[in-house]
Amino acid sequence: xWSGLEARHGGGKKDIxxxxxxVCVDRYLGEQGSFGFLITQSVFKSRGAGExxxxxxxxxxxxxxxxxxxxxxxxxxxxxxxxxxxxxxxKNDKTKYPISYIVWRPCEVVDQTDSLDAVLRKTERIExxxxxxxxxxxxSPWLTLPEGALKAVEKARGKSHYRCYExxxxxxxxxxxxxxxxxxxxxxxxxxxxxxxxxxxxxEKIRRLKFVSVENIxxxxxxxxxxxxxxxxxxxxYPLIKSQHIEKWRINGYIxxxxxxxxxxxxxxxxxxxxxxxxxxxxxxxxxxxxxxYRAAYKKYMSVRNAPFxxxxxxxxYTYAPFKVVWNQMGNRLTACVISFADDPFLGRKxxxxxHVLAFIPTDNEDExxxxxxxxxxxxxxLILRSIAGGTKSFGTPKIIEDTLNLKKYxxxxxxxxxxxxxxxxxxxxxxxxxxxxxxxxxxEIDKTVAQLYGITEDELKEIKKCLAILxxxxxxxxxxxEIAELPPNTPDISLRNNLVEEGKPFxxxxxxxNPLDKPLTNVSVKLKVSDDRSIEKNFEIVKDEASxxxxxxxxxxxxxxxxxxxxYVFEKYSKEG
Numbered sequence: 130x131w132s133g134l135e136a137r138h139g140g141g142k143k144d145i146x147x148x149x150x151x152v153c154v155d156r157y158l159g160e161q162g163s164f165g166f167l168i169t170q171s172v173f174k175s176r177g178a179g180e181x182x183x184x185x186x187x188x189x190x191x192x193x194x195x196x197x198x199x200x201x202x203x204x205x206x207x208x209x210x211x212x213x214x215x216x217x218x219x220k221n222d223k224t225k226y227p228i229s230y231i232v233w234r235p236c237e238v239v240d241q242t243d244s245l246d247a248v249l250r251k252t253e254r255i256e257x258x259x260x261x262x263x264x265x266x267x268x269s270p271w272l273t274l275p276e277g278a279l280k281a282v283e284k285a286r287g288k289s290h291y292r293c294y295e296x297x298x299x300x301x302x303x304x305x306x307x308x309x310x311x312x313x314x315x316x317x318x319x320x321x322x323x324x325x326x327x328x329x330x331x332x333e334k335i336r337r338l339k340f341v342s343v344e345n346i347x348x349x350x351x352x353x354x355x356x357x358x359x360x361x362x363x364x365x366x367y368p369l370i371k372s373q374h375i376e377k378w379r380i381n382g383y384i385x386x387x388x389x390x391x392x393x394x395x396x397x398x399x400x401x402x403x404x405x406x407x408x409x410x411x412x413x414x415x416x417x418x419x420x421x422x423y424r425a426a427y428k429k430y431m432s433v434r435n436a437p438f439x440x441x442x443x444x445x446x447y448t449y450a451p452f453k454v455v456w457n458q459m460g461n462r463l464t465a466c467v468i469s470f471a472d473d474p475f476l477g478r479k480x481x482x483x484x485h486v487l488a489f490i491p492t493d494n495e496d497e498x499x500x501x502x503x504x505x506x507x508x509x510x511x512l513i514l515r516s517i518a519g520g521t522k523s524f525g526t527p528k529i530i531e532d533t534l535n536l537k538k539y540x541x542x543x544x545x546x547x548x549x550x551x552x553x554x555x556x557x558x559x560x561x562x563x564x565x566x567x568x569x570x571x572x573x574e575i576d577k578t579v580a581q582l583y584g585i586t587e588d589e590l591k592e593i594k595k596c597l598a599i600l601x602x603x604x605x606x607x608x609x610x611x612e613i614a615e616l617p618p619n620t621p622d623i624s625l626r627n628n629l630v631e632e633g634k635p636f637x638x639x640x641x642x643x644n645p646l647d648k649p650l651t652n653v654s655v656k657l658k659v660s661d662d663r664s665i666e667k668n669f670e671i672v673k674d675e676a677s678x679x680x681x682x683x684x685x686x687x688x689x690x691x692x693x694x695x696x697x698y699v700f701e702k703y704s705k706e707g
Contacts (some may be wrong), residue, residue, distance in 0.1 A: 163219045170201055170212040173259065173271045174518055176528075180268040183261075185224045193222035197259060199232045199273075203252065207241050207624055227258035230273045234599070255599055262286075262517045262533060269532075274516045278596040281589035282513050285579075287535030291490045291501065293527030295458070296483035297369075297388065298442040300426040304354035305417045306441075307369065308343040308385045310475045314360055315340040321406045326393045330449050339363040340409070341475050346384060354420070362407045365389055365398075368471045368481045372457050375487065377464045377506055378553075378560035378568070383471065388482060389414070390441040392448055397437030414439045443485055450491030452498040455483045456505055458525040463514055465505040467498045467557065488527050490536075497539040499553035500546050506556075506572070507579040510534055512593050535583070545582040549575065621650055621672075623694050625680075632687055637679040640694075642672050649673045656695040 158164055172182040185192040198215040205213055218224075232255040239251050258276050263269035274282065299306045321335035343366075344358045369386035387410065391398050404411045414421070421427065421438045431440045456465040468481045468489075483489050492498050504510055513533060518524045530536075540546050552575050559568040580590045621644045640657065644650050653669040657680065667678050680692070 158220045160221055161219065163217065165215060165217040167213055167215050170199060170214045173197070173214070173273070175270060179270065183268050183271075185218070187220075190221060191223045192218045192220060194218045194224045194228050196229045196231065199230065201232075203233045203235055203239060226260040226267075227276075227279075228260070230257040230259040230271075231255070232257055232273075232599070270517050272513075272516050274512070275592070275596055275599075277589070277592045278512065278516075281585050281593055282509065282516070284585050284589075285509050285535055285583040286513060286533060289531045289534050289536040290538045291531070291536050292447075293488055293490055293530045294445075294447055295443045295527060296455075296485045296487045296489065297386070297390070297444045297448065298426075298485035299386075300424045300440070300442050302352065302354070302417070302421055302424055304345050304347045304350050304352065304356075305414070305421065306387045306389075307346040308361075308366070308387070309346060310366075310385055311342040311344060311358070313339055313475050314342050319406075324399065324402065327391070330392065335364060335406075338407075339476070341366065343385070352420075354417070357413075357416075359409070359413050361387070361410050361413060363476050364407060365410055366476055367479050368473060368476070369484055370455070370468065370481060370487065371484050372459065372486050375455065375457060375464055375466060376560070378466050378502075378556045380466060380468060380481075383481065385476075386482065386484075387414075387439075388441070388444070389437075389439045390444040392444060392446045395445060396431065396434060397440035400437045403437075447491040448482065449480060450493060451480070452492050452495050453481075453483065453489040454492075454498045454502040454505065455487050455489040456525055458486055458488050460524055461515055463505055463511055463525055465502050467495075467502050467553070469495070488525055488530065492539075494539065496541075496547070496550040499550040499557075500539050501536060503549035503553040503556075503575050504534070504536060504579055504582075505530075506553075506575065508576045508590070508594055508597055509579050509583065509585065512597050515597070545578055548578050549582070552578065621646065623655060625692065633684040635681070635683050637681050638692075639677045640667070640680050640692075641675060641677045642669070643675055644672050652697075654695075654697040658693040660692070 153164070153166070172179045185194055194216060196217045200213040200215065203213075234253050234255060235251060236253055237251045239248055243251065256275065257273050258279060259271045259273045260279070261267050261269045262272040272279065272282075316337065316339045319335060319338050323331045323333060323335060339362070340360050341363055342358065342360055345354070345356060347354055347356045365387045366385050367388050368383040370380050370383045374380050374382050389397050389403075397403075400411075418438050422432075426442060427436075427438070427440060430442075452467060452469050454465055454467050456463050468483070470478050471481050472478055490498075490501055492501075514524060514529065517533060518529055537546075539550075552571055556568060556571045556575070559565075559571060576590060576594075577587075579585075580587070585593070621642065624641050624643065625638050640655065642650075642653060642655065650672040651670065653672050653676070655667045655669075657663075657665040657667075659665070659680070665680065669676050
């Protein structure tokens with residue numbers, strides 16, 4: 130009931146759960162009292178509301194945080210992925226860093242009914258320390274690492290020389306701009322003048338146009354848009370990579386997008402120029418004019434500028450840089466690669482564009498792009514980003530990269546810089562050929578070279594890799610994307626309910642399928658194997674929010690019993706089993 134409320138505290142936005150916490154501290158604690166409570170891990174790792182919380186001040190009364198327990202991997206609440214942590218603090222004393230930060234990791238399945246002794250046996254507790262990721266900003270997201278690794282990664286931390294950008298954004302109407310190309314259906318010579326300010330991108334004249342048959346992509350979109358098959362001029366069509374197309378050191382395909390934004394004026398291309406010279410493209414966009422005018426971003430930012438109705442976002446001169454190192458903004462592991470041009474069978478040679486859930490650094494120099502890619506794909510950068518924002522919505526954003534990684538300007542006289550560029554090119558070639566054994570050796574050499582670049586010793590590099598192994602398995606926070614590009618991390622689950630029983634008495638346990646997604650599951654299959662030698666199978670055609678069925682027992686003797694499950698389902702075009 131609190132989720133719709135928010136308030137201001139100390140200049141930072143704070144949700145009601147944070148305010149409620151501080152009210153409890155104020156009301157129930159004595160002058161030197163101590164308080165422990167559960168709260169989402171995001172208050173330690175995020176900007177915005179998290180910054181307000183990390184002031185650790187109640188009006189003019191300081192609060193001292195002395196320990197945090199991280200239960201994210203443990204998932205202590207049945208059927209919930211809420212990134213639970215426990216914080217302990219005292220009143221009338223100032224917080225001092227570093228703070229003890231204990232990460233709980235399950236070594237085997239932990240049941241909801243387990244005693245504390247059983248949970249302690251089934252888990253390991255990793256001693257870490259927490260401190261602000263920016264030493265000059267005490268409110269910055271926390272860096273949480275074992276103390277040995279913390280000293281090592283500090284050598285690679287700092288402000289980046291490079292500006293980072295988000296990929297292009299349709300503003301909430303991807304199905305109008307995204308396509309599959311079916312075939313080329315024609316070609317003709319033309320004589321189209323290019324506006325003066327765009328000549329450096331497209332030359333003096335457009336001399337030839339191809340015509341391609343296309344179908345817009347409507348699957349997996351939140352907004353319903355009619356599917357159409359039409360013919361477009363090729364001039365505004367580009368290869369587009371989404372998060373699903375990017376892998377470490379390579380891309381695995383692309384779709385196509387209309388790119389309708391003037392990179393200099395930062396609004397849509399001149400409407401009369403498009404209408405006169407590219408009538409097929411204009412006609413397609415015009416058929417969706419009402420939808421495009423009602424995009425929230427257009428109404429907020431572009432309508433006052435009288436911008437063309439097909440105006441797009443996150444696009445400038447930097448978008449046309451011939452080389453880009455591109456990576457995922459979401460998740461808990463950075464995956465980077467270098468992109469440039471595609472020799473497309475329909476469009477010919479065209480620059481590849483990333484969409485807005487990806488971020489990138491543009492450059493005119495191929496070696497510079499590969500130098501940056503090697504650092505971003507290194508274990509050192511991986512650990513820094515995971516320890517600050519792994520699994521949160523801030524994970525790989527341009528701001529995090531700019532503020533967190535000390536990416537120095539590429540220097541052709543620096544042997545480490547040029548070696549990293551060479552190794553990255555080799556890694557890209559090996560990844561494309563699926564030579565995983567050779568690629569692993571190159572990645573090890575990249576880690577060593579990045580360590581040498583930042584003055585990290587061999588022992589410190591070993592500590593970094595050891596810490597990465599500890600961090601494996603962190604869950605993703607739910608992604609807040611305009612489109613459903615991949616199966617959301619807050620996934621459907623299967624659990625047992627009412628599983629407390631009395632000895633020797635008949636009882637039922639409810640097998641519960643929970644679906645937190647906004648659309649139903651289909652073709653749901655549950656196969657159970659019970660430790661009393663029973664096998665049970667149950668199928669559901671559709672599961673909207675929740676479905677359940679009873680699992681009956683005649684009566685059990687004291688002891689431990691197991692129910693193993695295989696859970697399969699389909700969510701739109703995505704299938705899952707486990």
